[in-house]
Every structure is written in structure tokens, then in C-alpha cells.
Amino acid sequence: MKHVVQLTEGWRLSHEGKRLEAEVPGCVHTDLLAAGLIPDPFLGANEKEIDWVGRRSWTYTLDLPPTGDTAERTDLVFDGLDTAAELVLDGQELGLTRNMHRSYRFDVTGRAGELSVTFASAYDEAASVRAVTGERPNVYPEPFQYVRKMAANFGWDWGPTVVTAGIWRPARLECWSTARVARVRPLVTVDGTDGRVELRVDVERTAAGTDRRLVALATVAGVTTRAEIDGDSVTLVLDVPGVRLWWPRGHGEQPLYDVELRLLDGAAPLDVWQRRIGFRTVELDRSADEHGTGFTFVVNGERVFVRGVNWIPDDVLPSRITPERYRERLEQTAAANVDLVRVWGGGIYEDDAFYDACDELGLMVWQDFLFACAAYPEEQPLRGEVEAEARENVVRLMPHPSLILWNGNNENLWGFRDWDWEEPLAGDSWGEGYYLGLLPRVVAGLDPTRHYTAGSPWSGSWDHHPNDPDHGTYHSWEVWNRQDYTEYRANVPRFVSEFGWQAPAALATLRRALPGEDLAPDSPGMLHHQKAEDGNGKLNRGVARHFDLPEGDFDRWHYLTQVVQARAVATGIEHWRANWPRCAGTIVWQINDCWPVSSWSAIDGDGRLKPLHHELRRVYADRLLTLQPGPDGPELVLCNQGSELWATDVTLRLMHTDGTLATRLSLGRDVPAREVLRLPVPPEVRPADGGTKEYLVADADDLRALHLPVRDKEFDYPAPRFDIAVETVGRDTDTVDVVVSAHTLVRDLLLQADRLAPHASADRGLITLLPGEQTRIRVHGAAGAGANVVRAALFCVEPA
Structure with a gap:
């Protein structure tokens, strides 16, 4: 049977002639922090003080002992090396790596001695690749498109520049004889209540095991099958009657089934592979209609309005993200009535613990391939790395029922069309061959049970603008950048896969991150922890359109920015939900942060909930009551995303600002499951257009909606008591x-x-x-x- 030795102890990191204790998994920054050699980059402006760490090489060493094992083969396995590394064992080179998003395996049978892993600066690696491929345009002044590394390490409009290096995922020795399980691809399908699991199994053999007749034995839900393996691969089919379907949260339960594959030599066990799967069907309806081209998920035959959020790496030092932290953050996400998480393309393929939690919580996963906001060269050495990375991660994530979509990139197809790339590229490659060629072929060949889309946003073909709201997926950023949030109501996209509004972190988070600072919107630390272009200007303009901008009152400014963030996102979601099924989903930018910062997040960098989180819980609930502008005045909209009829009495009240009631009436209405009911507000309870002393209140069950005919700063609010x-x-x-x-x-x-x-x-x-x-x-x-x-x-x- 295969024997595994985890390599977590005894690592050392070389620094200025000294050897520090190193933690594996970990990174250079965490080791230097533990040794007290660098300040916390999350505090004050310390980010600037540690820039040097990412601009030099680093060496990890370990005394690799003889295994003392009788196994025929010993492999040194790394689940993640960040990023460009040279590995040497006892003075002899083992290999070179240049991809953070892949695992690596080296044959070290019979070898021992000092193992060294030397990481080049990611900047140096990027420069060497750029010298081969030539320049490519980029929306940020950092070279992340030349190295297969987490792009957000190089800074983003919500993140610091902290360029990591290190052994960021587990390392181990695997000792085995005769054969091992090299790869398993589980293709899981369901027809009614009858499930099928096809296990496409690849094995690797030793020289002595070349001619051995092996047996693969698979079990799921009490069903067992076996097959002999003459060569290096075999397919096992398990038909499982009476399976329970996996549903997104809010639509049903999430039953999971254990799958086990055992590799045998006669009766002797050689290796075992175990995962959990779920049975469900997912279709993506991209058919044309009178409004354009749709983008609607259909899960187990049921059309779904997606209530989603975008996910970024939860720490700029991702080796620090534990399974417990994944669970906490995703439970917070689920508590906001979210049912889909999009893993954004400038981050990482998350740890299995992330997807395990999504499986259990019923959070659908939209997984980007890791390309974002830049033109990416398609020449070697990058092309081979991209294909190897895609193949490995597609297979790794296939067992998870939560995974429902593969997406080629973030904003690069849009960028090519609108961000002045075509002229400087002058015909050079920029990634189109990945998104429209290589990646869909990889998904179709390895994971044909899931859909692929070329990008976000993407209209489906070059026949339409890549970010056309009437076709496919749409990113709505013009509103945050230049307009009032009420402009979200200006159109009805088919699927909004990014939109959002900023607000600062919670006050306790700011005080921890900016110790001793006299907080002000433009104080040094606040500005350093605001990475968006003209971020504070956009925050202030967003407030000033609705309220008097407070001068010299940080607490009031902080409160109003939180109010505007929550209202802005709610305005978009309420409008788009009210237009289901034309609009089939929203994915808010963003649920989480990777450090303490002013950003679009609903959960700040210390894990505290902003008011936006509570507002998401309201507007993403199964039942939503909202008042929307209509062609002839306000309209009452009841959205029922639940599975049962919503029978309710709606109370409409026209109120005076002095607290007296002008008019009241009740409406009894039934809203069928998964439908929207839209009604004109009766004239007798409508406030006058432009009026400043009346407002409309709608109540149904425990839900409330308000309509003011003017903006807040024009309304005659009473002094609150x-x-x-x-x-x-x-x-x-x-x-x-x-x-x-x-x-x-x-x-x-x-x-x-x-x-x-x-x-x-x-x-x-x-x-x-x-x-x-x-x-x-x-x-x-x-x-x-x-x-x-x-x-x-x-x-x-x-x-x-």
C-alpha cells in the first residue's frame, strides 16, 4: 500500500546568511513575519516597507532523509510552488517550475541529502518571459500576465502589492510499489432519480509492475463494480438507482455520496482514491429571444435566478487561509442568502476545503480560469503551462457538485475591444486562443458534464459587443465610476456578473489597521488603504448626490458611505430581480476582502460584516417586496423565488413627514412560486411627484419598501427622535x-x-x-x- 510522509518539519529559509525556521505550507512573508524581520504589511503604510521581499530570490532547504522503505518508487510531491523555482537534491538538479497553480512530482527513489528549493523573484521571471514574448497591454503597471501566479499579488484596486514566494501548499513523499492511481475523472450524471458515475482511471506503474494484471474496485452508495487493468487506464461505470438530487441552497437539500476507488494487485491493496460527489443536472440556456441572448442556469430542470457574489482570495498571503477560515467566510456568505460564488480570475484555484464547504452549504461555484484584465501572450513558455494548469485543475475540481460553470477569463475579451489594446498589439497574441480555443477544448475533453463560457463579460460571439447588456453576461461599472446608483435601473441585462459600490471597512477594522491615526476620509492611512482610482472621490460624489457631504465629521461620513453602498447594491438587485426572467441573475462585486481596505466588499478584511451584508440578506431572500419606478408612477413588485405560493396582504400607506397617515389601503395577492408580480400603485396612495412632505410605505408580512419622490437631501425629514x-x-x-x-x-x-x-x-x-x-x-x-x-x-x- 502506498505510504505517505508529510514534509512539514525541518524546513529552513535562507536570509542574509542565516537560516530561519520555515513553515510549510507557507511563504517567505509569513516566515519573515514570524521571525520579526518585517512589519505587518496590513498595518499603516507597511506595504511599502516590504516591497523588497518580492524582488529578490529565496531558498528553502530540508534534510531529506532516506525513507527506509521497501517501496520500489519514492516521489517527492509538491501541491503548490510559488512560482519560478529550481529544485536541487544532494547537489543534483531535480527540475524547474514556473507555475503557482500546478502540482509537481519528482522521482527521488533511493536518494537523500539536502533538498533546496530556490525561488526566483516573480519580477525577474516575468521579465525573462516578456523578453521572449514581447510586451502586452495591461490595466495595471505590474507584469502579472507574464507569470502563472496569482495576479492579485501584484496589487489591485482593492488589494496591496505583496508579491509572494514559497512552498504554499503541502509537500510530501509518496512511497509505492507496482502501481499507483495517477488520475481519476468522475463523470457524474443523473436521469430522473437514476444516477451514473463513470470513473475514468489512469494508473502509473513501476518497471516491475509493467505486466501485472491489476484490479480497480469502485464503490458508491452501496453499488460496487470492478474491472481489470491491462494497460494504464480503465473506465468503471456505476449505476446508482434512487439517488437524491443535490440542489443549490434555497432550492432543496445537498445530499453527498462517498466514492471510493481501490487499486489492487490480486488481493493486495496498492492505492486508494476517495471523494464526495453529488447528483444534479445543470444546463445553461443561452437561446435567443425577443430581448437578445439569454444566460439562464437550469438546475435539475428548474430555471434559477442566481443570487451571487464574486470571491477574491481571502488573504493576500493565501497559505494562511485554513479550512476553518474558508468555512467561516462561506457560512457568512450563505447567511446573506447567496446561492452562487464566482471565483474570480485574478486569484487562485482555491483549496479543496473551499469547494467542500460549497458542496455542503449549497453554494454553486462559477470558476474562472486564471486570467484577468490584461492581454496574455500565447507563446511558449506560457502556453504549455496554461494547458497543464487547466487540465490539472479541471480534473481536481470535477468531483464537486457545487461547481457548475467554467469561465475563460475576467474582462479580457471586453478589454481587447474597448481598452485600446488592438493597436499596440499589432496582431500579436493576447489570449483569444486560450478563451475560444484551448480552454473550451480542455473542458469538453475532460469535463463534458459542465458548461464553459469564454469570458465575463461575454455576449457569446464577436457578432455583438463583448459587454452588451442584451446578450450573455454583463459587467456594470459605468454606474459606480461616473453615475448615480439610480442609473442601475436604466437597462435590464440578461445576467449581471459584476457590479458593486464601495464603502470603508468597519471602524474597529480601521482602528486596528491604522493604529494611532486621527481618522479622516483623506488621512494618510485611509488613503493608503484606498486602492481604487479616485476611490474617495467616487465615494464622496455618491454620498453628495443624496446627502449633504459632512465636513470634518468622520463618523458621519463613515455611516453615510455605508448607507450609500447598501442602497446602491439593493437598487440594482431589486430592479433586476423585478425583471426576472429577462434578467436571470446578479453577482455582486464582492463578498470578501484580502486585507483591511475601503472596497466593494460586504465582509471586510477582518471578517466584520458591513451593512451591505445585511442588505444582501434582505434583497436575496426568497421573497422580496420593492417599489420600482414605472412609466406611469411607482409600481409595487413582489418577487417570489421560493418553491411555494406566496399568499400575502400588502398594506400601502401614504404618510406625511409629521407622522400622520394620509391614506391607507390593503391588497390581497397571490404570487406563484419562482415568479414576479408587478402592479401599479393606486393613485390615492402615491406621493406627488417632487413632493417633499409625503412618502409611500409598503408592507407585506415582515417585508417593507419605501418610496420617496425626491432624493434624501431634498426631502423634509423630521429631526429623528x-x-x-x-x-x-x-x-x-x-x-x-x-x-x-x-x-x-x-x-x-x-x-x-x-x-x-x-x-x-x-x-x-x-x-x-x-x-x-x-x-x-x-x-x-x-x-x-x-x-x-x-x-x-x-x-x-x-x-x-
């Missing part, structure tokens, strides 16, 4: 209920719990109360917080 009480919950003195009783209209009330204590959290985001209403906000981690302390952490909209 409310009472506060703090009640301890049971015997848990660490948990309290903050009870707020409103005497006036209180718009977008927000309790920023981290102002009470850095670890405190609240269960609610933005809340609007009418006069006489009361709400409870449960706060964990707020021991000893009194009403006066809580009041200082409460914010709401105030009169202009």
Missing part, C-alpha cells in the same frame, strides 16, 4: 437586546456594534421605523453597554 433601552438576554451577560422605540420617522437606523467593543456584532443592518414602531437589535459581545454608550453607536438619516 427615538428612545433606547438595553436588556440583557437571559443569563448571557455578553448578549443584549437594544430596543429602539421611534417617535418620528427614523430612516436607515444603524447600530455599529464594533463601536461598543471590537468583537461585538449585531444581527441587523439598516432599519427604517415609522412613528410609534419599535425594533430589537440583538448584540453579541457587548457586556456592560448602557443606553448612553449604545446611543453613541447609533446613526440614522438626519435632515439636510
